[in-house]
Structure formats: C-alpha cells, structure tokens
Amino acid sequence: MNHPTISNLFRQMAVSENPAILQQVLAPGSQGGHASRELLDRLNLTKERGFWKGMFAIYGPSKAAVDTSWESVQDAFEGVPGVKFGADYHEAKRGQRLKIRDMPEFEIPHNGFPRLSALPMMDTRGYGGGHICFSPLFPPGGKELYEWYKFASQRISEENFDLFADFHCYGRYTIAIVVMVYGPTEGRRADALYEELMVQAHEEHQTSEYRTHIDYMSKIASHFDFNDGALNKFVTGLKELLDPNGILSQGKSGIWSTRHDKVDEWKSNGTAVRLHNEASGGIISLPPLTGHKNNTNAYKVDERTLHTTSKIPLRGLL
Numbered sequence: 001m002n003h004p005t006i007s008n009l010f011r012q013m014a015v016s017e018n019p020a021i022l023q024q025v026l027a028p029g030s031q032g033g034h035a036s037r038e039l040l041d042r043l044n045l046t047k048e049r050g051f052w053k054g055m056f057a058i059y060g061p062s063k064a065a066v067d068t069s070w071e072s073v074q075d076a077f078e079g080v081p082g083v084k085f086g087a088d089y090h091e092a093k094r095g096q097r098l099k100i101r102d103m104p105e106f107e108i109p110h111n112g113f114p115r116l117s118a119l120p121m122m123d124t125r126g127y128g129g130g131h132i133c134f135s136p137l138f139p140p141g142g143k144e145l146y147e148w149y150k151f152a153s154q155r156i157s158e159e160n161f162d163l164f165a166d167f168h169c170y171g172r173y174t175i176a177i178v179v180m181v182y183g184p185t186e187g188r189r190a191d192a193l194y195e196e197l198m199v200q201a202h203e204e205h206q207t208s209e210y211r212t213h214i215d216y217m218s219k220i221a222s223h224f225d226f227n228d229g230a231l232n233k234f235v236t237g238l239k240e241l242l243d244p245n246g247i248l249s250q251g252k253s254g255i256w257s258t259r260h261d262k263v264d265e266w267k268s269n270g271t272a273v274r275l276h277n278e279a280s281g282g283i284i285s286l287p288p289l290t291g292h293k294n295n296t297n298a299y300k301v302d303e304r305t306l307h308t309t310s311k312i313p314l315r316g317l318l
Contacts, residue, residue, distance in 0.1 A: 001069060004056035005108050008165035009040045012049050014121065015107050029125045029181070034162045050084065054169075057110035063091060125183035132190050135177040135209045136201045140169060145176055148205055152178055152197055159193050161186075175210055214252075221254020 013025040013035075021043055025035050058073075060066040070087060077083050090111075092098035100113045109115060122129050134152075138145040145167070156163045156178070164179035178197075182190035198216065201207050208223035209216075224231050235255050239246075246257030 001058045002056055002110055004054045004169050005110075006165065006167035006169060007053045007055070007107075008163065009044060009049060009051050010035055010162055011164045011166065012053055013040065013043060014162070014164060015118070026124045029162055032125070032160060032183070032186075034157055034160050036157075047082075050082065055106075055108045055110060063089070121181060125181055125186065128184040129182055130187070131179055131181045132194050132213070133177050133179050133211075134194055134197045134201075135175055135211055136205070136207045137210050138174045138176055138205075138207060140172060140174050142174075144205060144207075145174055148176065148201060148207075151200065155193065155196065156180060159189060161190065161193065218251060218254045218256075 010025065013021055016022050016025070024043060025039070028035050028039070058066050058069045060069065066089070074085050077085075090098060090103050100111060103111050103113060105113055105115050105117070122131055136148065138148065149165075153163050161180045161182065164181070166177040166179060168175040168177065180190055180193065194216075198209070198219070202223050209220050212220045221232060232254075235253075236258060239255050239257055243257060250257060
C-alpha cells in the first residue's frame, strides 16, 4: 500500500469531470476572487463529496490479499460519521503483469501513471499564470496540522486565492502541501502571502517546508537548526570536501561554501537577482552579478524588457 493523499473540497471540484461543476468553482478565480465555502457547500448539496477525501492504492499478489487490506482500512474508518468508501479494482490476466498503460488515468497517479492534464489549471486565473506551493511538515496525528490549516485557509481566502489542499500522510509525518494558483498580474501578492505562511509556520508551529523554490532555499535551510545547526554543519562540511573552491551550485538547497570570498555578499543579496516583469508581475531568477562595468539595468527576454528590483547591471548576461 502506498501513502494516502488527502484533498479538500475545492481540490475535488477543481478536477471534476462535470463541466458545470468545474465552470462554477473556477469562475470566481477567473475574475480575481476565490470559491467561497458557501459556494462549495451549495455545489455539494447532495453530499456526493466529503469535505476531505483520501486516496491511495493497495497492491498485492492476489485479489484475496488486496481485499484483506481493503477490509482493514474500512474497519479502521467505519466509526467516522458520514464516511463513504469507494474503490476500483484492476487485475492482470493470469500469467501476465498489470501494465500501467492498460489502466485509466486517475486524479492522483497512485498507479504510477503520470499525467499532464492538470497543467491548464495554471491559466484559470488568466493566461500566463502560475502556481506556488507551501509544503510544511507536521506530526501525523492531525491536531497541529488542523490548527495550521485553519490559519492558512483564512489568510488565503482573505487574499482572494483558492486553497488547493494536497496533504500526503506517512507513518511519521504529514506533508501539508497547499497549492495557490495566481494570475499573470498576481505574482507579487502570491509571493508576499507565501512568505507570510512561511514565517507563521516557523514561528508559531516550529515547522518548515520539505521542499521549496530556489528563492527561499537559504531561508528554509536556516529553519532546520536542531542541535546547534548540526545538519547545516554536516552538509556544509560535505560541500567543502567535495567542492573546495565553491563553484558547484553555490547556495543550492541552502548549502554554501564558507571558503568562497563572495559568499557573504551573495547570501545578503539572495541566491539570485530577482527580476520583476512589470507587465505581468512575474519573477525570473538569474545568478548574482558583481563588478560588471556596464550601467544598463535591463535586457531582453522573449522580446519583453524586464527590469531589476536592484541596481545591478544586467546587459551581456545571455
């Protein structure tokens, strides 16, 4: 059995195969708003969906083995009020293996069938949009996760974004991924909201992300400070042993070579120069520059001029 993934009501409806449901739940976002709880409840009057939905796959050498595991799952949850169970069964022909290509696509590829059908969702708030994820770690019991979820849900709604929950549950921890899709002019607001969620989770819940965007790697790495920063000391020592000149992916995953004479300057400026596209609000990252003689402050990318948020010259980079 692989680990279960937990989705909230918005996520379930945002990937619905019912065009009417899909249009109504995504319409507020296309106008710069978000799908309210009242709208979600109204679209779910028949209670066809639970507010939370868990999905997973059970593998086994025979139908009997799979059925035994499935019965154990149902026994564990049958006491939850309103719980519903559903399953699809797929079996190889005798003497053959079950092949992924012979199975249908699922919302979550628990059968190992990757898919790109979710990509159009990036444009649901306007063509040229994108998404950002905040992915903190919590104990598997659920209490701490729920307290954090209430805050995150409220703030994301207040900022007029939809909360697309994608929680992954393991035996020792839960990864609470929240996906925020933003439109082509909403990049700065999404970035500011991400930073707020990051700070709140660290300061109030003493947790941080298991993965992050390159712009935040050093900040996230600084959160893993147990035992006087033992982890950072260990990985920094490995880097200095294997990369004594500090020339390989400096700052990647928040790992910096302390022997490089530019490291303090680079860390103070971030791991990359942040370029802001004033037309769309998007952000592009480039390696930091120092000591360049040209004074221009812009360059061309796809026929669009991007301006830096600092005064570091950029001509001649590409």
